[in-house]
Amino acid sequence: MAAIELDGVTKRFGDVTAVDGLDLTVAEGEVFGFLGPNGAGKSTTINVLLDFVRPTEGSVRVLGMDPQRESVAVRERTGVLPEGFSVYDRLTGHEHLEFAIESKDADADPDALLERVGLAGDGDRKAGGYSKGMAQRLALGMALVGDPDLLILDEPSSGLDPAGAKEMREIVREEADRGATVFFSSHVLGQVEAVCDSVGILREGKLVARDSIRGLREAVGTGATLEITAEGVTDDQLDAVRDLDGVDAATTDGTVVTVQCDPEAKTAVIGTLEDAGVVVDDFATRESSLEDLFLAYTEGDAPGASEAADSEVEA
Amino acid sequence: MSWEAVARKDFRDAVRSRWLWVLSALSVLVFAGAAVGRLYVGNGAQNTQGLVQGFLFFLKQGTAILIPLTALVVAYGAITRERESGTIKLLLSLPHSRDDVVLGKFLGRSAVVTLPVLIGFFVAFLALLPAGSGVDILVYVEFALLTALLGVVFVGIAVGVSAAANTNQQALVGAGGLFSIFWFLWNFFVSGVNRAATELFGLSNPAQFRLRLALKILNPIQAYKTLVDSLFMSGLEARVRMFSMLLGMIPNQQAAQALGPELSPLFADSMVLLAMLVWLVVPLAVGIVWFREAEL
Structure with a gap:
């Protein structure tokens, strides 16, 4: 019960x-x-x-x-x-x-x-x-x-x-x-x-x-957090990143874009942003923590989140 | 029983408040002071017959306003204050039903109001003992019990209002409003209804008096006063007094003729007491039902 x-x-x-x-x-x-x-x-x-x-x-x-x-x-x-x-x-x-x-x-x-x-x-x-x-x-x-x-x-x-x-x-x-x-x-x-x-x-x-x-932990264990220094990235530009395979979430606070993704997707993320006309000043990668995932779920737009949640809730 | 735990906690909590002690001191001062003053300074001690009566007569005017007011002040926040402070969440996290919370609060606050009254009366009783005869003492005890009942009735009204209200302010307005109705507006309401009924149904003069009496008895404060009067005089005299002017000094001859010579059993003391008990039960029941639906 x-x-x-x-x-x-x-x-x-x-x-x-x-x-x-x-x-x-x-x-x-x-x-x-x-x-x-x-x-x-x-x-x-x-x-x-x-x-x-x-x-x-x-x-x-x-x-x-x-x-x-x-x-x-x-x-x-x-x-x-x-x-x-x-x-x-x-x-x-x-x-x-x-x-x-x-x-x-x-x-x-x-x-x-x-x-x-x-x-x-x-x-x-x-x-x-x-x-x-x-x-x-x-x-x-x-x-x-x-x-x-x-x-x-x-x-x-x-x-x-x-x-x-x-x-x-x-x-x-x-x-x-x-x-x-x-x-x-x-x-x-x-x-x-x-x-x-x-x-x-x-x-x-x-x-x-x-x-x-x-x-x-397993979900984030394979993931990476990509922090890209780039000013004034628009939501449309972020959407292009979110549409990429292997990207879980993408957010920006105006000066830094934070992307949760598979490590292999990094190059594609940077490339997509640049193709969209974004000037990338700098970027850094680190292994994702649970905290990153939590923040992505609670603060970011986390487009994958609702789909993932649906399957997990049913499981 | 769950309401017992709530009542005990509420009383224990309230006993710590300065309120109870101020009230006790005040009621001892008023009741005992009045007793001593009336007996030893006022009429002197020659006429012991009727001394206690005279004292109670005089005291009734004070208790009829003081006791309801005290009860309302002590109890109007019983539920709403817990809701506003958040203690209700602690209370309802424990296995108490909402009904038990309202009943427990009613009992706890009743104890808070009746205890100072009974203490005050007990002290006054000791002061009166040298002058009183056995019959007077019995009358005196009945008076104390009636006064305590008046307090409990108004605690019931206030707790009922508090349970039905969403905020402390609403409860204050509700309790204050009811008190004003009972104390200031009731007789206007009585004459208004009487006038309307007379026009509609062409009531005879005695019928008008009976209607007015029935409506007056429905006011718990007036019910209390006439029950106290019944302790010293016949039921008929006590009811007729409800129509008199200037605190009973100018009797109403018309009322005496209309209601006499035999008082209808409809207006007997037991029926008046029943009217008071209705005011004890109905507001509390309404409060309980409303509180069941409340969102905290």
């Missing part, structure tokens, strides 16, 4: 389409990284899973249940670190955890949880005095109460320093080893790369890639 199943989910707020026909399945026990730039629709998708908002179209199953009709049952088995939350200013960290334990009817030790999320010693302080990172740790502690089958973490690293982000990833690892499914959103690939089995990349409400981390 899939832990999360989204089928043609669309969410519109007035004229704005936040999520657009999203199909996504996350298997039980999978650690899934949900990537995309801010505003891509990640939090809206998560809010649909939690029944904070209702989809305009499409169907949703979480742990085999309908999150709208069986909302409480879903949340009994789910630990959530929501986005854009705040803590109860007048309650202590300890009291927050007690409330989560009471709410989930769980048998957990608040002090052990505080220790686990790195808040040992701060439990008796009022949460109103916590920093953003401490509030984030506290909410993670509340999410862990009762050993949930599914963890939904929305941008869990925000507000954490690098050491804190690393601790958070270790906790995700431990939970995954316990057998929990983890659904983990981030706009930073680096947060996800180290812990996730697989990722999906969301862009403007649509899934543009769905693959295992290994699959992505």
